[in-house]
Amino acid sequence: MTKDDLRFFRSWFEDYALSYPSEDVEVEANxxxxxxxxxxxxxxxxxLGRDLQLDTNQMLLAExxxxxxxxxxxxxxxxYHTFKxxxxxxxxxLGLLVLEREQIFSGRVSELEEEIILTAIKNHNQLVIHExxxxxxxxxxxxxxxxxxxxxxxxxxxxxxxxKRTPYLAVEENHKDHRYSLEIIQGILSGKQISYTSVKTxxxxxxxxxxxxxxxTFPAALEIAKRKEFFARLRAFIPETKDxxxxxxxxxQIISQQVSx
Ligand SMILES: [Fe+2]
Numbered sequence: 001m002t003k004d005d006l007r008f009f010r011s012w013f014e015d016y017a018l019s020y021p022s023e024d025v026e027v028e029a030n031x032x033x034x035x036x037x038x039x040x041x042x043x044x045x046x047x048l049g050r051d052l053q054l055d056t057n058q059m060l061l062a063e064x065x066x067x068x069x070x071x072x073x074x075x076x077x078x079x080y081h082t083f084k085x086x087x088x089x090x091x092x093x094l095g096l097l098v099l100e101r102e103q104i105f106s107g108r109v110s111e112l113e114e115e116i117i118l119t120a121i122k123n124h125n126q127l128v129i130h131e132x133x134x135x136x137x138x139x140x141x142x143x144x145x146x147x148x149x150x151x152x153x154x155x156x157x158x159x160x161x162x163x164k165r166t167p168y169l170a171v172e173e174n175h176k177d178h179r180y181s182l183e184i185i186q187g188i189l190s191g192k193q194i195s196y197t198s199v200k201t202x203x204x205x206x207x208x209x210x211x212x213x214x215x216x217t218f219p220a221a222l223e224i225a226k227r228k229e230f231f232a233r234l235r236a237f238i239p240e241t242k243d244x245x246x247x248x249x250x251x252x253q254i255i256s257q258q259v260s261x
Contacts, residue, residue: 001060005108012104013038013067020074027077029168034073034083037151042066044147044224051220052143058136061113065120065144071095083170085125086197092125120144127193146221149212153230156209160237174202178239184208185243189250206238207247213255222258231255 017035022028045066049059072095073083080088096118099105105114120140123129125148129141159169180203187194188211199205213231216222225231231252238244 001057001064001109001113003060006060006063008108009064009067009104012102013071016071016098016102017074020078022078026168027081029166030077030083030170031074033155033166033169034070034077037155038067038070040151040154041069041144041147044150044221045143047224048143048147048218048220052139052218061116061140062143064109065117065140066147068095068099068117069121069124069144069148071098071121077170084196090125092122095121116140124148127195142217146216146218149216150221150224153209153212153225153234154228157230157233161233172202172205175237177202180204180207180239180241180244182243185247188247203238203244206234207244210234210238210247210251213251216258219258222255226255 017031017038020031022031042063043066045062046059049062054062070091072091072093075098076085076088076091076094077083082088083091085091099118099121105117109117116137117140119133119137121144123133123141124144129138129145133141155166155169156171159166159171159173160175163169163173179201181198181200183198184194184204184207187198188207191214193215194208194211196205196208199208210231213225216225235248238248240248
């Protein structure tokens with residue numbers, strides 16, 4: 001892949017995002033937010049990549065993966081009016097179908113590069129990265145998962161703090177329902193990765209998102225999460241009970257160990 005190829009991918013992405021115009025303000029806003037999310041995730045890929053001192057070619061790959069990781073979101077939202085995969089379809093798989101249909105990689109990226117891009121996209125939203133993946137491909141899977149999480153934290157917390165800034169954002173904003181599931185509390189405390197399908201209440205969802213802080217891989221990502229105070233800012237929207245406090249302490253303890261490493 002060359003810098004020219006990257007320029008082609010950038011402009012393809014711009015055109016692709018524009019190819020989903022909508023009269024419906026809610027659809028228009030959510031597609032715009034997804035496009036902006038993709039660009040910010042691309043920026044995080046570059047930040048983390050620079051910190052890891054990736055070489056020029058790897059930086060190009062990092063950028064393409066960041067830009068395209070959510071390319072399936074446009075079709076998903078227009079078709080189903082939701083970003084919830086379990087209520088529609090897996091948006092990563094959908095993204096792979098879009099990329100295959102558009103045939104943008106042929107003649108531009110090597111077979112190995114394409115394999116890395118597609119595997120990273122496919123694994124970006126899975127509970128865990130497929131166990132057979134290793135080496136450079138694993139590195140890019142970890143990079144996109146960290147970059148994606150950093151922007152999701154930011155977007156959700158900003159929305160909780162200031163919902164008027166991103167109207168119609170497809171994020172749960174019920175802060176009045178204080179119920180939570182013990183299954184989620186116990187799951188987090190036992191170090192398990194918890195799937196969205198076990199979410200029963202708005203607090204469950206916030207707890208799962210808070211526990212994502214435990215899944216960041218790279219020190220630079222942890223540093224960004226710390227600097228942006230994601231833990232304290234998200235915790236502020238979760239009711240304090242003896243159960244949730246245990247979760248707060250558990251997460252805080254692990255991340256403070258990770259940061260000081
Ligand atoms: Fe995604």
